[in-house]
Amino acid sequence: MWASSARIYAVALKEIKQLSRDRVTFAMIVMIPLVQLILFGYAINTDARHIPAGVVDYTQNQTSRALILAIEATQAVNFQHHYYSPQEATDAIIRxxxxAVLILPHDLERRIALRSNRLTQDSARLLNEPIGQWLVDGSDTLIAATVRSLRTMPLNDVTQSALPQTPVTFEVVQWFNPEQRSVVNIVPGLLAIILTMTMILFTSAAIVREREQGNMEFLINTPIRPFELMLGKITPYVFAGLIQVSIILLVGHLLFSVPIRGGLLSLFGAALLFIFASLTLGLVISTIAKTQLQAMQLTVFILLPSILLSGFMFPYQAMPEPAQWIAEGLPATHFIRMVRAIVLREADFLVLQQDALWLVAFTLLGILLASVRFKKKLS
Known part of the structure; x- marks a missing residue:
């Protein structure tokens, strides 16, 4: 018993010393639960608030302004833009x-007055008619549900009257996903999550495997430059990523009837930018990790925020500002915006140039950083 305990103690002590030298693994032991706790407890919120919205106000008087302020007081939406026509607002939703956009008609005051006074037979007929209309991007079911909750508004919030009054109602039109099927929103987002996991893991493990297997000795004796080695390593995985995109979209369309409204050229162009960004991130990880296990740990460390903060599972607008700042630094956030806009809202690649330029800048910076950090030597 004592001899067995001594041997177990010796092995355990060896593992503790080895773990203390492995800084990456020790950091993951501390950081992974810490990051998950912060993300789930602080950043994740299924109640969408301050949804960016627009308004088309044909009335433009005190009544319409009071109604807009009453809606904003619910903190469900934040009217950030005023548009002159529904078409202009529609283009903003597509981009x-x-x-969402609120449309207030020319006869807003008359509709409210008829509901409030109930003086005529016509007013009774209008009690069930909407006084305005909401146009909402229905591809995100949580956001659409939040806007639907604004379908009725108490009249005394607008008229400041103490008399019992009938609430006003709005017509809610849900675009791009009128059936409110969650799979329509999930499948395009899965493109980002699956590519993040596979592209980063494959690339980060590729160079680390070369180092572990001793193949770096052969590369040392060749005239290849670090930049050339980086590009050569990621080239095969570009085609692997495009194959994954094709499989996900095809299966999602055939099995789950997910529509593909945008052009395939725009879709694969956006996917190509994200694949390059993910591969370069994997290259940077490969210059940090010393073993394939460390490469996998760092991949998980990147994957968790990509799933939780990118808008894949929870609305981006529901997260606090610090979490949104972190999300803006993740390639998955920008790609999910692009792919959902192209696939579901039939957006053109050119109107998404801000996210596209961000992915290009991230790729160039990643290749530069990986090339600088890479050293063609064994140590």
């Missing part, structure tokens, strides 16, 4: 600038 992703806003998630």
């Amino acid at each position: 992703g600038d806003i998630k």
Whole structure:
């Protein structure tokens, strides 16, 4: 018993010393639960608030302004833009600038007055008619549900009257996903998550495997430059990523009837930018990790925020500002915006140039950083 305990103690002590020298693994032991706790407890919120919205106000008087302020007081939406026509607002929804738009008609005051006074037979007929209309991006079911909750508004919030009054109602039109099927929103987002996991892991493990297997000795004796080695390593995985994109979209369309409204050229162009960004991130990880296990740990460390903060599972607008700042630094956030806009809202690649330029800048910076950190030597 004592001899067995001594041997177990010796092995355990060896593992503790080895773990203390492995800084990456020790950091993952501390950081992974810490990051998950912060993300789930602080950043994740299924109640969407301050949804970016626009308004088309044909009335433009005190009544319409009071109604807009009453709606904003619910903190469900934040009217960031005013548009002159529904078409202009529709284009903003397609670009992703806003998630919903409120349209107030010319006869807003008359409709409210008829509901409030109930003086005529016509007013009774109008009690069930909407006084305005909401146009909402229905591709995100949580955001659409939040806007639907604004379908009724108490009249005394607008008229400041103490008399019992009938609430006003709005017509809610859900675009791009009128059936409110969650799979329509999930499948395009899965493109980002699957590519993040596979592209980063494959690339980060590729160079680390060369180092572990001793193949770096052969590369040392060749005239290849670090930049050339980086590009050569990621080239095969570019085609692997495009194959994954094709499989996900095809299966999602055939099995789950997910529509593909945008052009395939725009879709694969956006996917190509994200694949390059993910591969370069994997290259940077490969210059940090010393073993394939460390490469996998660092991949998980990147994957968790990509799943939780990118808008894949939870609305981006529901997260606090610090979490949104972190999300803006993740390639998955920008790609999910692009792919959902192209696939579901039939957006053109050119109107998504801000996210596209960000992915290009991230790729160039990643290749530069990986090339600088890479050293063609064994130690």
